[in-house]
Amino acid sequence: MNLAIRDIRHNAGRFAFTTVGIGMLLMIVMGMGGIYRGLIHEATLLVDRVGADLWIVQGRTRGPFAEISRIPGNLEDRARAVPGVAEARRFVSHTIQREREGRPLRMVVQGLSWPEDRGDWVPLVSGRSLTQGHYEMIADDSLDLPLGTKIVLGKNDYEVVGLTRGMVGTGGDGLAFFTVSDAMAIQFDQPGEAIRLERAARRARVEAVDIGRQQPLFLDRAVGLSSGIPAFAKSQVSAVLVSLAPGADLEVVRRTLETWPDITVYSTEEQKNLLLSGMVDKARRQLGLFRALLIVISTIIIALIVYTLTLDKVRDIALLKLIGARNPVIIGLILQQALLMGLAGYALAWWGGQYAFPRFPRLVLISSSDLVSLAVIVVVISILASFLGIWKAMRIEPNTVLAA
Amino acid sequence: MSTAPAIVVEHLRKVYGSGRTEVVAISDASLEIARGEIVGMLGPSGSGKSTILTAMALINPPTSGRVTINGELALEGPHALVDLRAFRRKHLGFVFQKANLIPFLTALENVQIALEVNDLAPRAARKRALELLGYLGVEARAKNLPTALSGGEQQRVAVARALANEPTLILADEPTAALDSTLGRQVMELFARIAHERQAGVLVVTHDHRTLDVFDRILDVEDGMIQERKVHRDSPAGR
Numbered sequence: 001m002n003l004a005i006r007d008i009r010h011n012a013g014r015f016a017f018t019t020v021g022i023g024m025l026l027m028i029v030m031g032m033g034g035i036y037r038g039l040i041h042e043a044t045l046l047v048d049r050v051g052a053d054l055w056i057v058q059g060r061t062r063g064p065f066a067e068i069s070r071i072p073g074n075l076e077d078r079a080r081a082v083p084g085v086a087e088a089r090r091f092v093s094h095t096i097q098r099e100r101e102g103r104p105l106r107m108v109v110q111g112l113s114w115p116e117d118r119g120d121w122v123p124l125v126s127g128r129s130l131t132q133g134h135y136e137m138i139a140d141d142s143l144d145l146p147l148g149t150k151i152v153l154g155k156n157d158y159e160v161v162g163l164t165r166g167m168v169g170t171g172g173d174g175l176a177f178f179t180v181s182d183a184m185a186i187q188f189d190q191p192g193e194a195i196r197l198e199r200a201a202r203r204a205r206v207e208a209v210d211i212g213r214q215q216p217l218f219l220d221r222a223v224g225l226s227s228g229i230p231a232f233a234k235s236q237v238s239a240v241l242v243s244l245a246p247g248a249d250l251e252v253v254r255r256t257l258e259t260w261p262d263i264t265v266y267s268t269e270e271q272k273n274l275l276l277s278g279m280v281d282k283a284r285r286q287l288g289l290f291r292a293l294l295i296v297i298s299t300i301i302i303a304l305i306v307y308t309l310t311l312d313k314v315r316d317i318a319l320l321k322l323i324g325a326r327n328p329v330i331i332g333l334i335l336q337q338a339l340l341m342g343l344a345g346y347a348l349a350w351w352g353g354q355y356a357f358p359r360f361p362r363l364v365l366i367s368s369s370d371l372v373s374l375a376v377i378v379v380v381i382s383i384l385a386s387f388l389g390i391w392k393a394m395r396i397e398p399n400t401v402l403a404a
Numbered sequence: 405m406s407t408a409p410a411i412v413v414e415h416l417r418k419v420y421g422s423g424r425t426e427v428v429a430i431s432d433a434s435l436e437i438a439r440g441e442i443v444g445m446l447g448p449s450g451s452g453k454s455t456i457l458t459a460m461a462l463i464n465p466p467t468s469g470r471v472t473i474n475g476e477l478a479l480e481g482p483h484a485l486v487d488l489r490a491f492r493r494k495h496l497g498f499v500f501q502k503a504n505l506i507p508f509l510t511a512l513e514n515v516q517i518a519l520e521v522n523d524l525a526p527r528a529a530r531k532r533a534l535e536l537l538g539y540l541g542v543e544a545r546a547k548n549l550p551t552a553l554s555g556g557e558q559q560r561v562a563v564a565r566a567l568a569n570e571p572t573l574i575l576a577d578e579p580t581a582a583l584d585s586t587l588g589r590q591v592m593e594l595f596a597r598i599a600h601e602r603q604a605g606v607l608v609v610t611h612d613h614r615t616l617d618v619f620d621r622i623l624d625v626e627d628g629m630i631q632e633r634k635v636h637r638d639s640p641a642g643r
């Protein structure tokens with residue numbers, strides 16, 4: 001006969017309330033684990049998806065995900081000339097926050113190296129990839145921009161021609177893909193007045209030197225488009241992505257590139273590790289700490305409830321001892337209650353998570369290995385939590401039955 | 405079945421507390437109960453009846469004296485010579501003033517658990533528990549929790565549990581105190597029937613002088629001493 005279940009049935013209300021509480025705590029523990037997994041997934045998603053073999057970034061920096069990396073766009077052409085390189089693309093990525101219909105709209109502006117890269121690798125849920133070099137974009141559906149939407153960024157309108165899903169940046173903001181030149185136009189957009197003032201300042205500087213006064217043509221060039229001035233080459237991209245030709249040796253290509261003093265080269269794996277050891281590591285420690293705390297709290301709650309359930313049963317346990325029940329019967333009663341509470345809470349957490357986690361603002365990824373390890377933890381804490389009640393039960397004297 | 409007395413108590417002495425708070429509850433008590441006899445124990449409040457009974461029940465070890473159950477020495481002073489819990493399980497049955505049923509178990513389960521702790525398989529235990537409830541006339545309430553039973557029904561379930569393992573000795577401390585006189589009498593007669601039909605020794609502590617005729621012998625306890633009362637009846641134990 002199972003005493004634990006019968007006692008629980010008798011105390012159904014208290015047991016149910018506690019289990020719901022434990023379930024919620026465990027759901028948070030589970031969710032935090034899922035948030036961490038989601039964080040890693042989202043952080044490495046882009047690095048994985050763009051499918052580069054090597055990342056060329058600004059010299060002595062850790063790359064665009066760790067800090068600001070600026071290299072000239074023409075580095076792409078230098079890279080292409082290295083033997084073994086099949087393809088080199090410019091990588092431009094930055095986060096912007098604008099207002100749309102009164103609500104903040106945060107997106108990661110991601111440049112595609114048009115015309116080689118039209119975003120064909122981006123998994124589309126509807127629409128198409130880019131077909132022209134300007135004014136088109138592919139948006140992640142988390143940005144809530146339906147197909148055909150036109151948004152103004154900088155001085156231009158951009159139309160959403162394709163929708164993707166689950167493509168977010170390291171901060172969890174949806175990605176929007178533009179051609180590199182559009183992405184840079186958005187990034188370096190300046191008000192007309194700023195440009196006019198800059199040109200006036202340039203004119204003044206050029207007029208102040210001999211060459212400006214002697215060469216009127218030079219003056220004309222100086223006040224024209226900044227991109228038209230060789231010395232002002234402003235075309236700054238974050239990185240250049242290199243794909244190797246079939247059969248090319250990564251180490252050989254890498255060693256060649258590393259002889260260039262103005263850049264640093266990382267493999268995709270290294271780029272990912274830099275990303276994870278930097279921003280994600282702190283989040284991991286933070287979430288880990290919270291989870292540990294919540295598990296300790298769950299243990300204490302289970303222990304206290306099991307203990308009070310035991311206190312309520314002092315006479316019954318004394319009676320069991322009186323009629324000669326062996327200790328395993330009594331220990332089993334308490335231990336099973338703790339385990340039932342823990343496991344019912346776990347089941348509730350799992351069930352609740354199915355509904356709650358998809359509604360979280362950031363991706364929550366519940367892996368089955370995390371589920372298994374949490375189940376093991378729940379069993380362990382339930383056993384620990386039962387010790388207090390068992391300790392109490394073992395000290396009950398059978399003649400307590402007679403105490404009025 | 406062994407022919408040894410159900411219980412032999414020799415020179416029992418129990419002192420509660422120590423120093424200035426010392427209370428000598430039992431000074432020197434000896435008694436013997438054979439199988440198949442029902443013995444009543446009477447005495448004023450505080451005379452030490454419960455103390456004797458709990459010492460016999462192996463849940464309140466005496467300061468000195470010996471308790472021998474079914475021919476086996478169980479207690480030598482405060483020292484246990486056997487596994488007391490196992491001994492209780494095998495040889496003893498208990499009924500107390502308040503029924504002392506487990507509140508979260510049904511009537512049937514309250515009896516069944518006593519059988520299961522004595523290693524009877526659940527199915528067999530259930531069958532036997534039902535028989536016992538039938539024997540006591542409460543099988544109709546088998547599926548009810550104790551709170552749904554009347555005082556008399558609860559008491560009968562407790563008696564069924566005490567009988568479950570065919571104990572050598574049944575100890576009852578004021579089992580009828582919570583019952584009206586008719587029910588009290590029924591329970592007492594039940595004890596007598598159990599003693600005689602099932603060859604168990606039965607000791608009943610009681611204050612109820614109207615039911616004394618069911619006892620084969622009566623012990624009077626006063627100031628921690630036991631006196632056998634002279635009963636003028638023709639061979640009651642031979643009924």
Ligand SMILES: Nc1ncnc2c1ncn2[C@@H]1O[C@H](COP(=O)(O)OP(=O)(O)OP(=O)(O)O)[C@@H](O)[C@H]1O
Nearest residue numbers: 420421427429447448449450451452453454455456
């Ligand atoms: N745990 C205890 N600690 C100290 N003294 C006790 C304890 N239990 C009983 N006594 C004392 O021992 C004496 C005998 O008590 P006991 O309970 O055996 O009496 P009783 O005959 O059963 O009385 P009643 O008819 O009221 O139940 C009393 O004086 C009582 O105060």
Ligand SMILES: [Mg+2]
Nearest residue numbers: 453454455577
């Ligand atoms: Mg008493």
